[in-house]
Amino acid sequence: MSRAHSSGGRLAFIDWTRGLAAIIMLQGHVFHSFTKPEQQSSTIYTLSQFVGGMPPAVFLFLTGMTLAFLMESQARRGVNLLGRVVASLKRARYLLAIAFLFRIQLWLTGLPQTQWRDLFRVDILNCMGLAVALLSVLVVCSTVQRAYLGFFVGCMIAGMAPVVSQWDWSAVPSILRSYFAPDYQFFAFFPWAAFVGFGISAGSIVRLLGRDQLERAVQHAAILGFALILGGQYCANLPFSIYPKADFWLNSPVLIAIKLGVILLMLAWAYLWTEYGASREWSWVRQFGTTSLLVYWVHTELVYGRWLYFWKGSLSVAQACIAAVAVVLLMLALSVIRTNWRNWRYVRLSFVYPFCEFDTAAGD
Secondary structure (H helix, E strand, O other), X not given: OOHHHOOOOOOHHHHHHHHHHHHHHHHHHHHHHHEOHHHOOOHHHHXXXXXOOOHHHXXXXXXXXXXXXXXXXXXXXXXXXXXXXXXXXXXXXXXXXXXXXXXXXXXXXXXXOOOHHHHHOXXXXXXXXXXXXXXXXXXXXXXXXXXXXXXXHHHHHHHHHHHHHOOOOOOOOHHHHHHHOOOOOOOOHHHHOHHHHHHHHHHHHHHHOOHHHHHHHHHHHHHHHHHHHHHHHHHHOOOOOOOOOOOHHHHOHHHHHHHHHHHHHHHHHHHHHHHHHOOOOOOHHHHHHHOHHHHHHHHHHHHHOOOOHHHOOOEOHHHHHHHHHHHHHHHHHHHHHHHHHHHHHHHHHHHHOOOOOOOOOOOO
């Protein structure tokens, strides 16, 4: 069996890409929270934050891929249209529920400094949930059609972002505006949901290809990734724009194209590594990818909450590097515990009740 398709049907290179994004996210947040303000102009800090801007796009893209997998598997099993729509909407409901639980937990642990408005902050999980809900309409299409339409929808969302930014949102409630209007403080649908559309397209293509065709497709993806990065860089330096006003770091389709190119290169590298370079045994990077939601939840409270308040804004760049390594190792330990908790529980019970038999497949 191809290593890229190992582990019970999970695509290893997708988990590996998600895990790499989680590690990048961890170091970026540690540097952002703990580095002294006077050292935030250093080269290492700047590089940390520049690279740290990629994980949200990666997570959204991979969410689109897994949504495409869900749509295709439901259709292949013969689920009717209504059932497929409900399955996709349940995925959106789950993401939104997790998003609000996450906000409530942060709000409670931050009292009395937190405000009630913090409960409605639009973070990446909120954006995921909204994007999955709205793009669930693609479930009515065939897998081939989704491969085209997902890319088209992604381009439309990215292309509309500068236009949406110029609309008059003054009459719209701030909570609703935060979900749609581009803003540096939030993960709005425009332009971030474009990555979910692109992910749906990529996931549909993966499902259409045989295992022998996937490697060639990965090569094409790498070429396309380079083209998007170089083309985006060229367009960013042009002295004119088709938009009356666009902010490169906020709503520019060019930035979306560059990030999409980086994602494609990450996926290509992850495929080659899991296929030819990595051992068939346990991978610490992929381990992060299988528990990324837990890692995201816990590390946010750890890094931005009260637990390590004495480090906030007080570490040198060198000390922040050490702290980043420590947080990564701590989150890796948490991830391993989460993955192996059930197995360890049965080992523990077997010592307590040595003559009892437990059905591990049943779970209890």
